[in-house]
Amino acid sequence: MSSFLAQDVPLQFYLLLSAILFALGILGFIIKRNLITVFMSIELMLNAVNLSFVTFAHQWHAVKGQIFVFFVMMVAAAEAAVGLAIIIAVFRARATLAVDRIDLMKL
């Protein structure tokens, strides 16, 4: 039991966790019906990819992988600010957050 506890973690576990989180993000993007929650699913996918980057940075002892995550975070912050402003503008125009009712561009 103690040898089990002292074991190292294979990096595959981290990559697998990242893949599962990404899949859950896509699922949320598909099944959620609230505009804000759909946006949160996108953030979840970004975080899953960040975990992959950090894992591979650890694998190759490369600092640039971590710096890429830093840039992804900054772009995500900008994206969240603009995206939420768009959501507020949409809510003002349509008075709803349900993605089924925001269908002006639907064929």
Next chain:
Amino acid sequence: MHLILFFLFAGFCLAGAINLLVQSHPINSALSLIVVMTSLAVLYLLLGAEFLAAAQVIVYAGAIMVLFVFTVMLLNAGREERTMGSRVARSIGFPAVVVVLGIVATVVLTARGIGTASLRDGITSTQDLSRVLFHELLLPFEVTSVLILIAILGAVALARHGHGDPEHTPRKITDRTEIERMAAK
């Protein structure tokens, strides 16, 4: 020890992500997303990325999620109504998710030469990180600051009250005396 910490926080991560999907109220989804992001910060720390762990907590779990929670409160977003969504999403989306997950899992599990992570590995110090960031990647770093500035301007322009609505456009102050009265205040 590393294994226990990994499984504990990976469990938190997955539980939070699943809770995000299951909850029907956006504020509950936002709070479970905070759980996911904070557990990811611990996982970054386990992988030796101390600066990113701090940045994850401050930027993601702090700043971005505060924006989300404020928006949920500001728009008074209620319980979402469950519909089945579009036919295309059901017939193509769900199989695509399974296929993507299957392919990635197969590639990851059959890959050779992927190492292990242990608590003895040491951490990438902020000094190492900033040395590369401010020497080799200074230009991209500065360009990002411009990006953030443009994003702030865009957010203000988009969310400004009464934008494009003639009833709510702010009254233009043309009267001379009114300007002087405001200046006197």
